[in-house]
Amino acid sequence: MALLELKHVVGGYGGAPILNGVNMAIEQSDIGVIVGPNGAGKSTTLKAIFGLLKVTGGTIEFLGESIANSLPDKLVPRGLSFVPQEKNVFTSMSVEENLEMGAFTRKDDFSETMQWVYEMFPVLAEKRRQPAGELSGGQRQMVAMGRALMSKPKLLMLDEPSAGLSPRYVIEIFETIVRVNQEGVGILMVEQNARQALAFASKGFVLAQGQNRFTGTGQELIADPEVAKSFLGG
Amino acid sequence: MTELIFFINQVVISGAVLGCIYALGAVGITLVFGILRFAHFAHSELMTSGAFFAFLLAALFASWGIVTPIPLGFVVLPIAMVMSAIFALGIDKGFYAPLRKRGAKPVILLIASIGVTLMVQGLIRLFFGAGSYSFFETETKDVFRVDLAWLGSTRPLVITEPQLLMIIVTVVSVLALHFFLTRSRLGKAMRAMADNADLAQVSGINTALVVRVTWIVAGALACMAGTMLALDVTLKPDLAFNIIIPIFAAAIVGGLGQAYGAIAGGLLIGFAESLAVFNWTMVLRPLNGVLPEWAQLPATLSFVPTEYKLTVAFVILVVVLLVRPTGIFKGASS
Ligand SMILES: Nc1ncnc2c1ncn2[C@@H]1O[C@H](COP(=O)(O)OP(=O)(O)OP(=O)(O)O)[C@@H](O)[C@H]1O
Ligand SMILES: [Mg+2]
Numbered sequence: 001m002a003l004l005e006l007k008h009v010v011g012g013y014g015g016a017p018i019l020n021g022v023n024m025a026i027e028q029s030d031i032g033v034i035v036g037p038n039g040a041g042k043s044t045t046l047k048a049i050f051g052l053l054k055v056t057g058g059t060i061e062f063l064g065e066s067i068a069n070s071l072p073d074k075l076v077p078r079g080l081s082f083v084p085q086e087k088n089v090f091t092s093m094s095v096e097e098n099l100e101m102g103a104f105t106r107k108d109d110f111s112e113t114m115q116w117v118y119e120m121f122p123v124l125a126e127k128r129r130q131p132a133g134e135l136s137g138g139q140r141q142m143v144a145m146g147r148a149l150m151s152k153p154k155l156l157m158l159d160e161p162s163a164g165l166s167p168r169y170v171i172e173i174f175e176t177i178v179r180v181n182q183e184g185v186g187i188l189m190v191e192q193n194a195r196q197a198l199a200f201a202s203k204g205f206v207l208a209q210g211q212n213r214f215t216g217t218g219q220e221l222i223a224d225p226e227v228a229k230s231f232l233g234g
Numbered sequence: 235m236t237e238l239i240f241f242i243n244q245v246v247i248s249g250a251v252l253g254c255i256y257a258l259g260a261v262g263i264t265l266v267f268g269i270l271r272f273a274h275f276a277h278s279e280l281m282t283s284g285a286f287f288a289f290l291l292a293a294l295f296a297s298w299g300i301v302t303p304i305p306l307g308f309v310v311l312p313i314a315m316v317m318s319a320i321f322a323l324g325i326d327k328g329f330y331a332p333l334r335k336r337g338a339k340p341v342i343l344l345i346a347s348i349g350v351t352l353m354v355q356g357l358i359r360l361f362f363g364a365g366s367y368s369f370f371e372t373e374t375k376d377v378f379r380v381d382l383a384w385l386g387s388t389r390p391l392v393i394t395e396p397q398l399l400m401i402i403v404t405v406v407s408v409l410a411l412h413f414f415l416t417r418s419r420l421g422k423a424m425r426a427m428a429d430n431a432d433l434a435q436v437s438g439i440n441t442a443l444v445v446r447v448t449w450i451v452a453g454a455l456a457c458m459a460g461t462m463l464a465l466d467v468t469l470k471p472d473l474a475f476n477i478i479i480p481i482f483a484a485a486i487v488g489g490l491g492q493a494y495g496a497i498a499g500g501l502l503i504g505f506a507e508s509l510a511v512f513n514w515t516m517v518l519r520p521l522n523g524v525l526p527e528w529a530q531l532p533a534t535l536s537f538v539p540t541e542y543k544l545t546v547a548f549v550i551l552v553v554v555l556l557v558r559p560t561g562i563f564k565g566a567s568s
Contacts, residue, residue: 052436072435072437073438073440075438076438082436087432090429092425097425100422101437102437104440
């Protein structure tokens with residue numbers, strides 16, 4: 001039984017479906033990377049899993065139970081977290097308050113988790129009292145990830161975590177993602193820096209027009225001449 | 235010295251009282267705007283109905299022969315606030331929640347709230363008529379006169395018991411609100427949702443619960459503001475409807491969605507209104523002795539005639555928005 005399993009998922013924003021049969025299976029040990037052209041439905045796939053849009057067909061199972069059309073306040077306590085691509089921090093709130101909001105669904109003491117997040121992102125510990133809106137793009141991305149980790153998720157979903165970051169920060173954020181995965185958190189992420197991300201992906205999915213075109217390990221996809229030609233820019 | 239005391243009585247004390255009422259009303263409007271993104275016009279009716287709840291409770295207590303050292307209006311306030319909170323929740327459930335569910339735009343909700351205004355006001359008139367009532371029909375309004383002869387003032391410093399209590403109650407409530415918003419889990423969730431509602435949902439915050447808490451806080455504070463206004467002047471069906479403009483101005487001047495901004499805006503407009511209608515002749519009269527015949531001061535000399543008091547809020551609103559379009563505390567512009 002996979003941690004997360006999508007079978008023939010169909011869904012959209014009310015009009016014509018954007019997703020026309022997406023299939024995916026992720027284990028807790030996996031780093032899954034979704035790549036594909038603009039408008040392929042990559043972000044839509046993550047939103048569909050997270051209950052942010054209507055799923056009209058297929059099944060989405062998390063730990064063997066159907067979660068299709070469940071809302072985030074039910075999904076977060078079950079071990080699913082999501083970092084949206086944009087506007088993913090509470091800009092007027094301090095770094096620490098952002099982290100606390102990630103733990104909103106927890107009734108237990110979360111100070112240890114906060115410590116864990118601060119160890120992962122030492123720069124956030126320094127800036128814990130500062131409003132998140134005053135941080136640099138890379139640091140905001142760390143706040144966003146830290147917030148999502150505060151619920152102690154089994155699976156962390158990230159939408160283009162490296163978007164808008166300088167090359168140095170892209171490497172740093174990817175290294176962090178690998179580290180989070182080594183701490184036992186499954187990863188499912190969408191990436192534009194496809195080649196770079198597939199290099200460390202244990203599962204890769206090429207999405208086009210709301211369907212999987214290619215599925216394999218990251219290395220397999222990079223090595224596949226057809227994927228390389230059509231989706232990775234040669 | 236006499237003139238200074240007169241100024242304090244007329245401007246500082248009445249400005250503070252007015253400012254407190256505006257602030258408490260504006261905080262509710264700004265919180266509702268922050269969470270639900272619409273201008274809740276019917277806030278005035280939460281204030282007026284809250285005052286009527288308090289009035290009924292006070293009358294009930296008085297009929298039981300309960301006598302309290304402070305005005306009954308203040309004693310029953312906590313109960314009236316609970317009733318108002320429930321009333322606000324009911325209005326949301328009955329009118330706004332169904333519209334939100336259908337994805338209604340903010341302007342639709344605004345118009346619905348105008349409908350609620352008319353309805354609640356109609357209901358109040360149905361039960362209480364159009365006349366006015368006083369909290370002090372059976373009780374007396376204590377007036378503290380602080381003799382300041384030792385300072386060389388022939389006038390005493392005058393403050394009524396309700397006014398003094400009002401200022402104290404407002405300060406305590408604002409502090410309580412501050413601790414709620416900065417220390418409690420739900421208070422922080424409220425700020426988070428006002429900051430970024432989508433992300434609040436994604437974080438797993440129970441946004442429906444936050445909406446309910448917002449109405450509870452806004453309803454309770456509106457009741458407090460309305461009751462205090464009725465204690466200071468008289469209670470009538472259009473009690474708060476008449477001051478909804480300065481209250482909205484206070485919320486906007488402070489930056490919509492910003493609780494502290496609304497408090498600052500409320501105090502600013504309260505003081506400004508008191509100052510604007512202040513009769514300067516009362517203070518400057520001694521000058522008449524040195525001024526030539528043709529330049530004697532008129533009987534009343536104020537920045538704005540009393541009947542145009544309402545324009546003060548507008549002027550402040552326009553000036554602040556020209557200089558700082560997001561309000562003093564950088565609020566939402568949408
Ligand atoms: N909120 C929305 N309402 C309606 N249609 C939407 C919405 N968001 C996205 N779409 C449409 O869904 C399709 C897929 O969008 P999606 O954001 O999933 O693409 P993507 O693969 O993430 O692309 P990108 O690389 O640009 O992020 C697009 O045609 C887009 O126009
Ligand atoms: Mg996208």
